[in-house]
Amino acid sequence: MFDHEIDYPTAIASYDDDGVAAAIEWSVRHMEDGDTLSVWTSLKSNLRNCAELERLVQRHRNVEHITGRGGGVPTGTGPVLMAWADMDDVGELVRYSRGIRALCVITWNEDRIRPWVAAKKPEILGDGSAWESLGPDLDPVVVEALKGLTRTVNHNNTISAGFEKDQVVGVLLALRDGRVPMDADAMQGWALAHGWPGKNPERLAQYVHDINTGKRPRTRSVIRTGYIDALREQAESGNDDRKS
Structure with a gap:
């Protein structure tokens, strides 16, 4: 009755220079002709917290900024780069996952997304020390x-x-x-x-x-x-x- 498991590539990136750079490179690498890369933040003003992401959005026509506040969603097909998202944020995005080609999440609080990482086992980008222990497995x-x-x-x-x-x-x-x-x-x-x-x-x-x-x-x-x-x-x- 229900077959909606996320089958596109996923990644988790540390919030440091190496992690952000790797997240951008990974997301761009998963673009195809005609795709749009969607950069997600909770609030519009959050983008100013990361100069690399702000430049990415400002300098490229095929990159758009979407926000969680107000229910922003990707307008086309392509990868999504979520900056500082937690499990609830990812859950809201999954609702509109038909056009998502790949999903990368930059962390801000590892514990807020650790269970998703443990279950999904995304590719780890940047500093992976936070994921050396993912917690107990489900019964x-x-x-x-x-x-x-x-x-x-x-x-x-x-x-x-x-x-x-x-x-x-x-x-x-x-x-x-x-x-x-x-x-x-x-x-x-x-x-x-x-x-x-x-x-x-x-x-x-x-x-x-x-x-x-x-x-x-x-x-x-x-x-x-x-x-x-x-x-x-x-x-x-x-x-x-x-x-x-």
Whole structure:
């Protein structure tokens, strides 16, 4: 039902001279004839924080500046270079990913995007020391649950209401009741890396946080008996396949 995983090249760059230069070179290298390189910042004024990016925008006709504030999106096909974006920003951009040929993110706070890096494993540009440790992996049972939700939920809709909310919350509560550990940030990163658009990855993380703190959001979904056991079997089968 849903096949929207990001399959274009991705990169993460450090915010230093080497990282910015490598990010620009990487983005330009992924341009094709007729493409536009979109340089994203949260606010229009943010571009002044980096002279290299400001010159890039000002000196080239096939480079445009877009902003997150107000919902700026690429106007054509080509790479996107996001300066100082976090996971929520990337999630909003993914909603309009049809014309994106490649995506590079310049960091400002590594912890705000670390789960996405851990899940997506983008090419690392500049100083890669921040990514030597990416944090704990998701429990394989959680991964199988997320795969199932990715296939069954209509991601053109928000998971904050209706059938989509019922499905997501029902699965998360089943994981909690089955004592399967859930990491909210890591699950947001996984969802983002696998194409969940807009605010859905962020909302998923909020549900997980609420459930982990003892809340039980309402859901009309009834999870079948043996669901967690079936997920464990799928996870073990997947591990066996990778070992063979």
